[in-house]
Amino acid sequence: xxxxxxxxxxxxxxxxxxDFVKNEVKPAALHPSRLEPFEKPLLGELLDYASxxxxxxxxxxxxxxxxxxxxxxxxIVLEELAAGDVDIAMSIALTQGLARALFESxxxxxQRSALLPAFMDDHRYHLALAANAxxxxxxxxxxxxxxxxxxxxxxxxxQANGDWLLNGSFAFVANAPIAKLLIVQAKDDAGGxxxxxxxxAGTPGLEATDATAAFGGETAGGRTLARWHHGAGGAVRxxxxxxxxxxxLSADGAAAFSDAAYAxxxxxxxxxxxxxLGRAAYEAxxxxxxxxxxxxxxxxxxxxxxxxxxxxAIKLELARNAIWKAAWAADNPEAAAEGASVALPLHTIARxxxxxxxxxxxxxxxxxxxxxxxxxxxxxxxxxxxxxxxxNGCGHDSATKLEVAEALAGYERxxx
Amino acid sequence: xxxxxxxxxxxxxxxARRFAEEEIRPVSLRQDQMPDPFETWNWDIIEKxxxxxxxxxxxxxxxxxPGADFVTQAIVMAExxxxxxxxxxxxxxxxxxxxxxxxxxxxEQKERFLKPFLADDRYLMGRGITEPxxxxxxxxPPPDAPKAGFRLKAQRDGDEWILNGEKCFIANGSVxxxxxxxxxxxxxxxxxxxxTLFMVPKGTPxxxxxxxxxxxxxxxxxNAELIFENCRxxxxxxxxxxxxxxxASAGDTTGGDIFGDLELAANAVGVCDDAIEMAMTFARTHxxxxxxxxxxxxxxxxLNEMHALTEALRSYVMRVxxxxxxxxxxxxxAGLAMNLSTDIIQxxxxxxxxxxxxEGCMMNARVDKLVRDAMVWTHxxxxxxxxVKILKRLQGTHKTxxxxxx
Numbered sequence: 001x002x003x004x005x006x007x008x009x010x011x012x013x014x015x016x017x018x019d020f021v022k023n024e025v026k027p028a029a030l031h032p033s034r035l036e037p038f039e040k041p042l043l044g045e046l047l048d049y050a051s052x053x054x055x056x057x058x059x060x061x062x063x064x065x066x067x068x069x070x071x072x073x074x075x076i077v078l079e080e081l082a083a084g085d086v087d088i089a090m091s092i093a094l095t096q097g098l099a100r101a102l103f104e105s106x107x108x109x110x111q112r113s114a115l116l117p118a119f120m121d122d123h124r125y126h127l128a129l130a131a132n133a134x135x136x137x138x139x140x141x142x143x144x145x146x147x148x149x150x151x152x153x154x155x156x157x158x159q160a161n162g163d164w165l166l167n168g169s170f171a172f173v174a175n176a177p178i179a180k181l182l183i184v185q186a187k188d189d190a191g192g193x194x195x196x197x198x199x200x201a202g203t204p205g206l207e208a209t210d211a212t213a214a215f216g217g218e219t220a221g222g223r224t225l226a227r228w229h230h231g232a233g234g235a236v237r238x239x240x241x242x243x244x245x246x247x248x249l250s251a252d253g254a255a256a257f258s259d260a261a262y263a264x265x266x267x268x269x270x271x272x273x274x275x276x277l278g279r280a281a282y283e284a285x286x287x288x289x290x291x292x293x294x295x296x297x298x299x300x301x302x303x304x305x306x307x308x309x310x311x312x313a314i315k316l317e318l319a320r321n322a323i324w325k326a327a328w329a330a331d332n333p334e335a336a337a338e339g340a341s342v343a344l345p346l347h348t349i350a351r352x353x354x355x356x357x358x359x360x361x362x363x364x365x366x367x368x369x370x371x372x373x374x375x376x377x378x379x380x381x382x383x384x385x386x387x388x389x390x391x392n393g394c395g396h397d398s399a400t401k402l403e404v405a406e407a408l409a410g411y412e413r414x415x416x
Numbered sequence: 417x418x419x420x421x422x423x424x425x426x427x428x429x430x431x432a433r434r435f436a437e438e439e440i441r442p443v444s445l446r447q448d449q450m451p452d453p454f455e456t457w458n459w460d461i462i463e464k465x466x467x468x469x470x471x472x473x474x475x476x477x478x479x480x481x482p483g484a485d486f487v488t489q490a491i492v493m494a495e496x497x498x499x500x501x502x503x504x505x506x507x508x509x510x511x512x513x514x515x516x517x518x519x520x521x522x523x524e525q526k527e528r529f530l531k532p533f534l535a536d537d538r539y540l541m542g543r544g545i546t547e548p549x550x551x552x553x554x555x556x557p558p559p560d561a562p563k564a565g566f567r568l569k570a571q572r573d574g575d576e577w578i579l580n581g582e583k584c585f586i587a588n589g590s591v592x593x594x595x596x597x598x599x600x601x602x603x604x605x606x607x608x609x610x611x612t613l614f615m616v617p618k619g620t621p622x623x624x625x626x627x628x629x630x631x632x633x634x635x636x637x638x639n640a641e642l643i644f645e646n647c648r649x650x651x652x653x654x655x656x657x658x659x660x661x662x663x664a665s666a667g668d669t670t671g672g673d674i675f676g677d678l679e680l681a682a683n684a685v686g687v688c689d690d691a692i693e694m695a696m697t698f699a700r701t702h703x704x705x706x707x708x709x710x711x712x713x714x715x716x717x718x719l720n721e722m723h724a725l726t727e728a729l730r731s732y733v734m735r736v737x738x739x740x741x742x743x744x745x746x747x748x749x750a751g752l753a754m755n756l757s758t759d760i761i762q763x764x765x766x767x768x769x770x771x772x773x774x775e776g777c778m779m780n781a782r783v784d785k786l787v788r789d790a791m792v793w794t795h796x797x798x799x800x801x802x803x804v805k806i807l808k809r810l811q812g813t814h815k816t817x818x819x820x821x822x
Contacts, residue, residue: 036630038451140705140712172777211777215449219775221701224445228779294552294801296561304800363762363794370551370795371585371639374632376453381632381791388787393774399704399714 004324010073016053017080024049025084032377038214040087042178042232047088050081051123055092059100064112065120066099071265072327075272079320082276083283086386089276090231090394091126093269094175098127098183098257100265106183106249106256111198115181128179128208129257130154130170130236132187132194139399143411154238156186156195164197164248166205166241172229173236177210182236183257196254198247205241209234228393230273230386264330267347271323271354274390275316278358281365281383282312289368299368308364315357319350326350344407352401355391362387419734421487428488431468432495436686439464440499444636447500448785453630457591457638459538465507466537470496474511474675476518479526480534486675490682490737494730497686498693501789502636504686506540508679509587509637513541513596515675520613520655520664529594529615536593543596544568544583544642551585552801554598556808557607565607568644570599570614575651577601577614579622579644589640590628593618597642598661613661615653622647633788674740677750680797681733684757684790688726691768691786695719698772698780709771718767725760732756751806758798765790 006014025046028034034043050056059074060066069077074096082089099119103112119125132152154168166186176182182199199206211234216225249256256262286309289300299305326346328335335341366373366380373380390396421429443461450456465471474489475481484492489511496504510533517530533539545554545566553564568581579599586595595616602610616623626641656664699710699719709715732753739749765786772783796802 036451038449137705140707144705146705215781216778224781225775225778226781226784227777228774228784229777233777293549294564295556296558296564299552302800304804308800363791366791367794367799370799371546371629373795374792376630376632384791385632385788388769388784389774392769392772393777393779397773398718398770399712402714 006076010076013067013069013073014076014080017055017077018083020049020053021080021084025081025088029085029088030379035379035382036376039212040214040227041212042087042091043085046085047091047178048123050088050092055081056095056123056126057099057120058092058096060096060103064103064116070327071268071330072324074265075268075323075327078269078272079276079279079323082273083280084276086273086277087231089273090270091175091178093273094128094231095126097262097266097269098129101256101262102127102183104256106196106253107198108250108253110246111249111253115198119181122180124178125180126175126178126232128173128175128182128236130173130176130182130184131257132185136395137399138395139397139402142399142402143406143409145413152187152194154184154186155189156197157189158245159242162245163242164195164245166197166199166238166243169235169237171235172211172233173208174229174231174233176208176232176234176236177212178232179208182206182208184236184238185254185257186238194254194258196249196257197243198249199238199241199243203241203243205239207237207239209236211235228389230389230394261330261333264326264345264347267351268323268327268330270390270394270396271319271326271347271350274351274354274358274387275319275323277383277386277390278312278319278354278361279316281358281362281380281387282309282316284379284383285309285312285365285368292368305368308368312361312364315361319354319357322346322350322353345403348400348403351396352404355387355396359387359391421491425485425488425491428473428484429491429495432470432492433498435465435468435470436496436499436504440496440503444500444503445781445785447636448502449781450635453628453635453638454590456635458636461503462506462540463537465496465503470507471510471537471540472514472534473507474514474518475530475534479518479530481514486678486737486740487734489675490678490685490733493679493682494686494689494733497683498690499686500636501683501687501786502634504683505634505637505679506588508683510541512675512679513543513594516543516596516655516664521615524652525615525655529617533594539593540588540591541594541596542586542588542592543598544586544589545598546585547582548584552799554607555801556805560606562604562606562610566598566600566611567603568597568599569603570601570612570649572601572651573648576648577651577654579614579616579647579649581644582626583642583644585629585639586642587637587639589642590625590638595642596655597644601659608662610659611661612658613655613664614649615655616644616647616649620647620649631792633785633790633792674746674750677754677797678733678736678740680793681729681736681750681753681757684761684793684797685726685730685733687761687786687789688722688729688764691764692719692722692726694780694783694786695722695768695771704773715771718771722764722767725764729753729757729760748806748810751802751809754797755803755806758793758802761790761793762787 057066058069062068153170157165180201184197292299329346362383447456469482472481473484477483493508550566557564570577570579597614597616601612622645626643629639702709736750
């Protein structure tokens with residue numbers, strides 16, 4: 001059985017978001033006044049709009065008030081959204097993914113009852129995950145256990161009255177500046193185990209900064225740093241941040257944010273956003289190639305440009321196939337067990353292939369624009385930049401693909 | 417074969433390296449990060465470099481310039497580019513037109529323009545070919561199509577020409593004192609038969625600068641619109657012959673088009689050297705997953721590739737420069753080296769970024785700058801039109817006009 005037809009509901013989602021992107025997002029996101037400055041604040045009103053369309057709660061079950069979208073449907077929607085604005089898409093991707101993990105499996109009934117109504121009612125209610133960084137160097141520990149030389153980013157100490165006291169800091173947490181609830185992973189001082197705690201924004205001792213400045217100051221090593229992420233984000237600091245025991249997730253609930261299923265969905269979502277970015281560059285190049293006349297005919301009729309556009313189209317198709325397959329595998333975990341799916345991390349394959357392919361696609365699309373491809377009042381240079389950020393950022397780099405090599409060699413870590 | 421440099425070449429290399437390290441590099445990122453494209457320029461660095469001879473390096477000795485050979489020019493461009501690719505280009509852009517003046521201008525024109533150029537540390541030059549609807553068309557005009565190529569119009573009125581039209585992306589446009597402007601003096605025939613090259617000094621009535629383009633890379637180096645509205649130019653400012661603009665500037669044996677190709681390839685060598693230096697330093701001084709970055713095989717392979725590509729490009733660039741100094745027939749090597757430099761600079765700067773990786777949500781700003789600078793090579797040196805154009809040169813069937821406003 002092999003069937004790539006989309007359901008009527010999926011098509012409707014896709015077309016609705018496509019219209020939203022065309023009519024609302026692109027006019028704002030691609031306006032020269034937005035493109036030219038180095039600073040790139042989140043387009044908050046459009047993010048709210050996306051929430052009102054149901055995208056923030058997309059993958060929550062219908063019983064919880066969401067659309068019950070599976071991973072494949074989320075990927076279809078995120079690709080469309082990212083074709084308009086990659087930052088909005090990344091913020092939505094994260095909140096809707098975390099919402100599913102939290103409200104469908106992570107939270108207890110009591111926690112869900114306490115939090116879900118506010119989350120559903122407030123279009124500016126976003127979620128963030130301050131995760132233990134043990135896996136941040138994924139791929140670099142090739143065929144080795146994760147090293148212990150990096151201390152956990154946060155620690156938790158139980159108080160006499162049952163509260164927990166959190167201390168520590170995270171250099172960067174996606175969505176932190178817009179999150180009304182942070183899901184924080186911390187190491188229990190006493191037991192040494194990891195616990196996962198829900199920390200509402202505004203809790204005394206919780207501080208989230210907004211990393212929107214285009215350039216940071218000099219580091220101790222004398223390097224100047226440039227902003228390098230998509231969507232909202234910033235550092236999170238916990239200083240004697242007191243949370244009640246009721247905010248701690250059960251061990252099973254905590255796994256919702258650290259198990260393979262979460263990683264599969266999250267990677268597929270980011271790859272879909274990356275794909276949408278490449279598609280935006282591609283569509284711009286095709287449109288331009290049809291109207292730009294050089295050598296007496298539209299450049300799309302020149303073999304040289306045709307070859308570039310064909311290469312991009314092929315990469316988009318292959319990336320989408322890889323993403324949809326990874327999404328399908330995430331939605332059908334039994335398929336791997338039944339032998340219907342290869343025993344490789346399809347989500348990592350999708351993520352890595354898409355990052356590399358969209359990097360090349362955006363460069364090719366920019367080439368079609370000649371000198372206009374590097375002008376800051378035009379979108380092509382932004383697409384190229386954004387693709388570089390996916391290639392070496394957002395949890396991906398050139399070592400990520402080694403996860404695939406570990407899997408094909410059958411290597412498994414004792415501690416994950 | 418002899419790959420050694422002579423004393424004069426070593427002198428210029430050392431001077432350029434010192435200037436790049438002590439003067440250019442410290443201001444490089446600051447100028448790059450100016451948000452307003454008008455503000456990225458810095459006259460101080462130009463004046464300092466001019467006093468050391470970097471602005472006038474290619475002016476022949478008989479006219480009072482250093483008269484450096486092509487090998488020296490290639491070395492200096494690469495060394496300056498190690499400090500900042502765009503600043504290196506702001507200097508070498510003048511060499512291109514020094515070559516043109518030396519070859520194609522009359523003695524009287526040289527008196528009027530080369531002497532003030534030599535005397536004034538702020539005297540810069542540029543050339544206007546590209547127009548909003550004539551970019552690739554200038555590089556590879558369809559044979560015998562009168563509508564292809566630049567359209568800026570020049571009409572004769574007694575001893576004067578009246579220029580009307582617009583140029584875009586013109587290098588040094590906002591800061592130049594003298595521009596070589598390609599105009600159509602006969603719109604009924606193709607651009608090679610009906611184009612004439614004019615010298616237009618800054619301040620000529622009817623000639624003004626429009627916007628400065630806001631670029632992703634090479635931000636120091638300013639590209640601007642040049643606007644001509646009934647701009648009167650004396651006939652004495654025609655370079656070469658009327659309707660002979662292409663002949664005046666292309667196919668010359670001393671520079672012009674060929675220099676422009678060598679220029680981009682040599683500049684790329686300097687950027688690659690910078691990337692390698694950064695990558696090696698980072699890989700030796702930082703750890704990933706508990707090990708020195710340089711101890712990871714995936715990094716070792718990247719460093720190997722960076723070195724191999726850069727040294728291969730350097731060899732090619734130096735060979736092209738040496739060939740030019742021997743004064744032999746013009747082949748396609750300068751153009752091929754330019755095309756290749758596009759692939760190599762983009763690969764090497766990207767590998768440097770791969771090795772550095774992100775630092776949380778941040779990236780080393782200079783690593784990003786090198787990647788952004790490298791992107792300008794695509795349309796200047798290595799797009800499909802540039803590559804097809806070089807093939808025409810190889811075929812020997814097509815005499816091409818100048819490569820555009822680099």
